Amino acid sequence: MNKLFLAALVSGLIALPAYAADYSIMAPASPGGGWDQTARTMQASLQDEKISGNVQVTNVPGAGGTIGLAQFANQANGDPSQLIVGGYVMVGAILTNQSPVTLADVTPIARLTGESVALVVPANSPLQTVDDLVAALKADPGAVAWAGGSAGGADHITAGLIAKAVGVDPTQVNYIAYSGGGEALAAILGGQVTVGVSGYGEFASQVESGDLRLLAISGEKRLDGVDAPTLSEAGVDVVLENWRMVAAAPGITDEQKAAINADIEAMVNSATWQTALADRGWVNTYLAGDAFDAQLAKDIEATGAILKDIGLVQ
Amino acid sequence: MDTFALLAQGLMAAMAPMNLVYALIGVTLGTAVGVLPGIGPALTVALLLPVTYRLDPAGSLIMFAGIYYGGMYGGSTTSILLNTPGESASIVTALEGNKMARKGRGGPALATAAIGSFVAGLLATLGLAFIAPWVVKFALSFGPADYFALMVLAFITVSAAFGDSALRGITALFIGLGLGIIGIDLQTGQARLAFGVPDLFDGIEVTTLAVALFAIGETLKIASSPSQLKEEILAVKGSVWMTVEDWKRSWVPWLRGTAIGFPIGAMPAGGADVASFLSYSAERSFAKKPEEFGHGAIEGVAGPEAANNASAAGTLVPLLTLGLPTTATAAIMLAGFQQFGLQPGPLLFANNAPLVWSLIASLLIANFMLLVLNLPLIGLWVKLLTIPKPWLYAGILTFATLGTLGANGAMSMQVFGIRFSFELVLLLAFGILGYALRRFSYPIAPVVVGLILGPMAEQQLRRALAISQGDPGILIGSPVAIVLYSVAILALVLPMIMRMRGKGGALAQLASDED
Amino acid sequence: MTTGSPNSERRPDGAALFIAAILAVIAAIIIWQTSQMRVPPIQARVGPTVFPYIIAGGLALLSVGTLISAWRGSFPPREKDNYGPMLWIVGGLIGQILLLSTAGFSIATGVLFALTAKGFGRGPLWVSLPIGIAFSFIVWFLFSRGLQLSLPAGPLERLIP
Numbered sequence: 001m002n003k004l005f006l007a008a009l010v011s012g013l014i015a016l017p018a019y020a021a022d023y024s025i026m027a028p029a030s031p032g033g034g035w036d037q038t039a040r041t042m043q044a045s046l047q048d049e050k051i052s053g054n055v056q057v058t059n060v061p062g063a064g065g066t067i068g069l070a071q072f073a074n075q076a077n078g079d080p081s082q083l084i085v086g087g088y089v090m091v092g093a094i095l096t097n098q099s100p101v102t103l104a105d106v107t108p109i110a111r112l113t114g115e116s117v118a119l120v121v122p123a124n125s126p127l128q129t130v131d132d133l134v135a136a137l138k139a140d141p142g143a144v145a146w147a148g149g150s151a152g153g154a155d156h157i158t159a160g161l162i163a164k165a166v167g168v169d170p171t172q173v174n175y176i177a178y179s180g181g182g183e184a185l186a187a188i189l190g191g192q193v194t195v196g197v198s199g200y201g202e203f204a205s206q207v208e209s210g211d212l213r214l215l216a217i218s219g220e221k222r223l224d225g226v227d228a229p230t231l232s233e234a235g236v237d238v239v240l241e242n243w244r245m246v247a248a249a250p251g252i253t254d255e256q257k258a259a260i261n262a263d264i265e266a267m268v269n270s271a272t273w274q275t276a277l278a279d280r281g282w283v284n285t286y287l288a289g290d291a292f293d294a295q296l297a298k299d300i301e302a303t304g305a306i307l308k309d310i311g312l313v314q
Numbered sequence: 315m316d317t318f319a320l321l322a323q324g325l326m327a328a329m330a331p332m333n334l335v336y337a338l339i340g341v342t343l344g345t346a347v348g349v350l351p352g353i354g355p356a357l358t359v360a361l362l363l364p365v366t367y368r369l370d371p372a373g374s375l376i377m378f379a380g381i382y383y384g385g386m387y388g389g390s391t392t393s394i395l396l397n398t399p400g401e402s403a404s405i406v407t408a409l410e411g412n413k414m415a416r417k418g419r420g421g422p423a424l425a426t427a428a429i430g431s432f433v434a435g436l437l438a439t440l441g442l443a444f445i446a447p448w449v450v451k452f453a454l455s456f457g458p459a460d461y462f463a464l465m466v467l468a469f470i471t472v473s474a475a476f477g478d479s480a481l482r483g484i485t486a487l488f489i490g491l492g493l494g495i496i497g498i499d500l501q502t503g504q505a506r507l508a509f510g511v512p513d514l515f516d517g518i519e520v521t522t523l524a525v526a527l528f529a530i531g532e533t534l535k536i537a538s539s540p541s542q543l544k545e546e547i548l549a550v551k552g553s554v555w556m557t558v559e560d561w562k563r564s565w566v567p568w569l570r571g572t573a574i575g576f577p578i579g580a581m582p583a584g585g586a587d588v589a590s591f592l593s594y595s596a597e598r599s600f601a602k603k604p605e606e607f608g609h610g611a612i613e614g615v616a617g618p619e620a621a622n623n624a625s626a627a628g629t630l631v632p633l634l635t636l637g638l639p640t641t642a643t644a645a646i647m648l649a650g651f652q653q654f655g656l657q658p659g660p661l662l663f664a665n666n667a668p669l670v671w672s673l674i675a676s677l678l679i680a681n682f683m684l685l686v687l688n689l690p691l692i693g694l695w696v697k698l699l700t701i702p703k704p705w706l707y708a709g710i711l712t713f714a715t716l717g718t719l720g721a722n723g724a725m726s727m728q729v730f731g732i733r734f735s736f737e738l739v740l741l742l743a744f745g746i747l748g749y750a751l752r753r754f755s756y757p758i759a760p761v762v763v764g765l766i767l768g769p770m771a772e773q774q775l776r777r778a779l780a781i782s783q784g785d786p787g788i789l790i791g792s793p794v795a796i797v798l799y800s801v802a803i804l805a806l807v808l809p810m811i812m813r814m815r816g817k818g819g820a821l822a823q824l825a826s827d828e829d
Numbered sequence: 830m831t832t833g834s835p836n837s838e839r840r841p842d843g844a845a846l847f848i849a850a851i852l853a854v855i856a857a858i859i860i861w862q863t864s865q866m867r868v869p870p871i872q873a874r875v876g877p878t879v880f881p882y883i884i885a886g887g888l889a890l891l892s893v894g895t896l897i898s899a900w901r902g903s904f905p906p907r908e909k910d911n912y913g914p915m916l917w918i919v920g921g922l923i924g925q926i927l928l929l930s931t932a933g934f935s936i937a938t939g940v941l942f943a944l945t946a947k948g949f950g951r952g953p954l955w956v957s958l959p960i961g962i963a964f965s966f967i968v969w970f971l972f973s974r975g976l977q978l979s980l981p982a983g984p985l986e987r988l989i990p
Contacts, residue, residue: 058979061722063498063515070512071726075733096503097515145781151503176777177500186582186638190454193781205637205662311869312503347976361976479905481898485852485891491884492855499877502869506877507862530922537914537948704951708942711918712965715925715938720978725930733930742922749915754848755905772880779875 022054023263025246026076026084028068029061034199038112038244039085045273051266064093064153066101073105076249080256083109087244089153091303095313096152103296106247107257110264111292113277114241114285116219117158118200118228120212122191130216130234133195134166141172147184147193151177152312154242155184155197157303158218160310161238162231170309188212199242200226201282223283243285245292261288321443324671328679333376336369337676340377341683344384349695351392351710352525352717354401355626356643358385361720363646371669376676382643383680386626387431387688390619394423395698398529398710400717402520402766403586403622405759406594408528410607410614417610420696421554426564426612427619428688429556434572434620435681438627441576443674446631453581453632458777459788461581463798465771468588470802471595472763482756489747490764493518494772501776513726513736517769520587522718524762526741529714531748531758533707538749543703554693564616567597571620578621579628582640586625587766593621599808627677634662634670715741845899852892859885917948933983934973938965 023046027039039057046052060068065086076082084106094102121127127136137144141163148155156177160170176193178184185203188196189211196203196212200223206212207226214228218240222230231238248260267273268286277284287295307313327333343365348358362381366374393399394411407427414423441449456464472487473480496507497517508514536542556564571593578589597617598607607614632638639645662670698706718741725733751758775789782788790796863881898904921944928937942961943954951957962985969986972978 056979060726061516063512067512067515067726074728075725097498097505097512099512142783150498150500174780174783176780179500179773183582183638183640185636186454186632187457189636190457192457314867361972361978481891481894484887485895488884488887488891489855492859492888495859495881495884502877504866504869504877506866506881507859509862533945534915534918537918537945538910538912539908540911541908543914543949702951704946704949707949708945708957708961709964711921711945712938712942712961712968715922715941716968716972716980719929719934719980720972725981732927734926735929738922738926738929742919742926745922746919753907753910754844755907768880768884776875 022081023052024056024058024082026068026072026082027057027059028065028072028084028086028090029059035065035085035087035244041273041276042083042085042246042267045267045270045276046263048272049267049270051263051270063097063099064150065090066093066097066099069094069103069106070099070101073101073250078251079249080252080260082249083260084247085244086247088242088299088303091300092152092154092157092307095304095307103247103300106250107252108245108247108292108296109257109260110268110288111243111245111285111295112264112268113282114219114243115199115201115283116217116223117154117197117240117242118203118207118217119158119215119231120188120196120203120207121194121215122188123211123213124191125194125213127195127215128213130229130231130236133215134162134236136194137163137166137168141168142174144174144195145193146173146175146195146197147178147187148175148197149178149184151175152307152310154199154240156310156312157306158238158240159197160306161240162236164306164309165237170306171311173310241285245296264288317444320667320671321675323668324673324675325678327372327668327672328376328675333373333676334679334683336373336377337380337679337683338687340366340380341384341680341687342380344381345388345391345684345688346384348385348388348400349391350388350400350713350717351396351398351529352400352714353720354389354521354717355382355385356401356641356646357717357721358388359643360646372672372676375669375673376679378647379673379676379680380683382626382647383431383435383623383677383684386623387428387684390427390431390622391424391695394427394615395420395695396529396706396710397532398714399524400521402524402762403590403625405524405528405587405762406590406618407615407622409594409759410611413608413610414612414615415696415699419610419612420699421692422556422560422612423610423615424692424695425556425689426560426616428685428692430564430568430571430616430620431623432681432685433568434575434622434624435627435684436678437569437572438576438579438624439674439677439681442627442630442634442677443671446635449577449580449628449631450635452577456581456794457792458774458781459790460792460794460798461774462771462778462789463795463802464588465767465774467798467802467805468591468763468767469771470805471592472760472767473595479755482754483760486751486756486758486760487764490761490766491768492764493523493761494765494768500773501780511736518740518765519722519737520762520766521721522737522740523744523765525714525718526744527748527751527758527761529710530741530745531752533711534745534749535752536703536707554696560612563602563612566600567593567613567617568620570596570600571617571622572624574617575621575624576628579625580631582632582638585641586622586629589621589625589628590618591763593617595805599805630677634673637662842899842902842904845895845904849892849895849899852888852895856885856888856892859888914948914950917944921945921948929981931983933986934969934980935962935966935985936983937981938968939963 025039025042027036029035036059043055043057046055060071072084127133146159156175159173159175163170163173178187184196184198187193200217203212207214216229216231216234217223218231218238220239246264343362344358347353347361348355359382366377369377389400389404390407393404393408395415397408397412399405399408411423496514498505498515505515574593574596575589579586594614594617597613598604601611601613629641629644632640633644639648715738718737719735722737725735727734727736778788859881863878866878868876868878921941925937925941928940939958939962942964943957946957947954966985969980973980
């Protein structure tokens, strides 16, 4: 592994750009979204660090990434220069859309970044802590309106998991879906809903300015410099991270997979990538190889279970 | 008076000679790409954004502002001259603007669009600088029930674009509403009317429908209609410039359009298209000569174009004050700001004051450059109409398919070993629909309006009822909603009163004179 | 709704009857597809099926309205259209769709360009086709190379490294 890494690095440094591995990265989302930004940051890092001579990004938006995934699985087969960016949202979308193509039809390479889902309320909300929220939820589940992203996504799943963990029927969760984080944020700031649930990055600047109160985050550990408990610390046994990953084409050889793995590892360790993560506020949760495969399998199973509980999947 | 000092400082920085050059390049590029039929502002900005990365933050912001305004304006040029709007917000412009162009009044139509865009851009950018915090508070107070009321108002005012038969107008609207159901339902994640085709999961793209119905439908109709094929369009009849009467009839609509566009653009679920629909029907109700509507009324170009531009500046209000990108263009801009380490949000004005003010100053400069560049070019643009029809329409179809391919045209389908783009198939199918609608005198605009407003209205209604746990009282539970419903009722009743006062007679007579 | 009915002889308008039938069929498809939907047990008061049913109902009513209007012959008069030019242009669009993935943007769009010009009566094809391909190639170069727009490449595009 190390040897390959070194070989890739050396060849990347000395070879003419035309000889370095060229990559084409598919972002299965519109320009500007999280997956697109991930793909474009990868593009910049791979090129600036001379890991790859020429990197193209294509966008195939739609349906939680399943449209792009289906196209990628069909058309990139056996081509080691093709990569696709994806994430946890895709896992849920595959199930709710009954997508014929799943993550088993591509070759997952590595998890790159992760983001906690945050629970927030407007500054003037009577809810002060997670306990208050749980009490309100137990008293009348329908009266707690949750605002977040599209149905079946990480936000919706978090709401369902919380209800389940505190003994409330997940089908009773009154979840209001908004397209894009922006619209949900507006509804929360305007006091139209009880509680907001979405990636911490969506709310960070409002939490800093004091317009929103952060009740808890869903990750395993607290965030640096953010004064809020994790859900587990607050007594709700839920851990969830909305991760992003990169996968390669189906039908590639083990050698090709190892070479891609080495390139991605070199990218993750590069200064360009690390600076970009810091600039964008993304947390590095790099995980590759068997450990990633195992975690992926676990997530797919858990997601299927909760989506059934919520009633989105039969 | 701190704001003035900061704005002056920003203007000083933006007026450096090099920055003026960047602004000019940005406006030129933006107009050049935006003017291509089928390529709307969002795609223009996405395409040209990387060009700005090579400059320092100030230079890049100013070039970006130029591209943004240039792209917005470029779209209306083809709407007016060729009846081929590249995106939803300039559809309304095509309604009256193209009628004007066919009468040889393309020059004044372009001029009132350019000056109206300038006036609106100027006022709205000043609004952004001085009253953004209050506008944002107003926009945030809109709940789902209020949005639903706004949609009801928009639906009622759409009838202004129905033409001479209510039956055919409503049919066109319902075709659009039907298309709007297609795709995954946001609230439940279930697919509706997608027939298992993954490309339909995200619904019908508004741009694809608009480009197909207008550009392709128009091409097919003109090619197959012996009279329209022979029709010689005079590029200029009378003055290429606006007459004194044109000025008199334009300035109030400019201001009214700005007043409608700016707040609606600032709303998280508003948008330039809704603003332009509302402005069009407002102009129609206030017009001194309503009988001219549908036959090239200059107010119908002046108002919506101003509303369209004001709402573009309005979009920046939630973006800069809350970090909320409310349109595709704004989302792309957000990504652009992040390249400079700017984090739009409530603390932006406090943390990055100099850059924010130079952005606002850049918008003012870019807006001015747009006018400087485009007024002299009007004479050249109208010459587009003198290109022989075979080459003109061949070129229109080239760019219409280019825009569709570039925005959404992945080769996602495969039949008998041939890979092809489903979006282009949709473009063709809707193009034929556009032809059929024209052939049987159905109005085109309501189809697109139905596709835009239908899903919005449905989502807002369902959100409102979910929040209230099924109590319909929430729909009339806020003063904003009550005001909006009152305006809607007024919009319904007012034309009837007008008609009773005898103005309708002239209208019917003119309608029967139409081609 | 009495505007535009100069033809006083009350003959049903065949095309308009056809439109009424299409509207009815669309309404039926929407109702059928919506009835097949599984509605999740989430406590949504107005579920995902309500709007489709309303719209289908509206289309059904409009179909009846169109039927009556067709019967009365109150559709506006229309001139006789030539379908030849239309077929050339539709053929050009279909040709482009089929050629794009193999022949690339320039050739496929060149075909569309030439057939459209032909539809408007400008030919012959052996002149307009090269013009169209050259024009499309320039467009491809500007957008694909200049602006990084992802457009399908074919043999012609691969000539430029």
